[in-house]
């Protein structure tokens with residue numbers, strides 16, 4: 001964000017002789033910094049410096065980690081319980097399906113056979129639905145433990161994470177660390193940002 005006008009700095013590329021260079025530019029008409037630019041590398045190095053200062057104290061980090069562990073454990077326990085219940089229901093539906101098939105094979109009366117086939121269809125539909133639910137909840141479980149992991153990693157060292165992720169994720173890290181987008185004064189650098 002431009003410290004002069006509060007507008008967003010625009011990311012651009014300038015054409016050098018051999019290479020293109022990425023840089024940031026304020027495009028707000030009438031702003032003191034309008035059309036002034038700064039190399040992207042310079043801005044990003046300074047962001048790294050800002051993030052380096054954001055290392056939490058060890059005792060705070062320990063408390064946070066134990067909270068994350070606790071929440072994750074609770075979630076996994078719930079998840080296991082749900083999974084076991086679903087497994088049982090699916091197993092039960094398999095048994096009912098087999099029984100119905102046996103009955104259909106043994107039955108001579110056409111009306112009864114049709115009624116049994118109808119019931120079989122319902123049992124099958126029920127089983128497929130339950131299996132889909134089980135699959136979805138497995139995927140959700142995996143995603144949520146990854147989210148917890150990220151949450152912990154970011155809080156322990158925002159700077160290291162920032163260095164190793166793509167530009168789109170970098171924005172999310174800055175939003176997680178600072179109250180508002182850090183303000184950049186072109187040719188001078190960042191103003192001290194407000195933390196969350």
Ligand SMILES: [Zn+2]
Nearest residue numbers: 002005026031
């Ligand atoms: Zn500006």
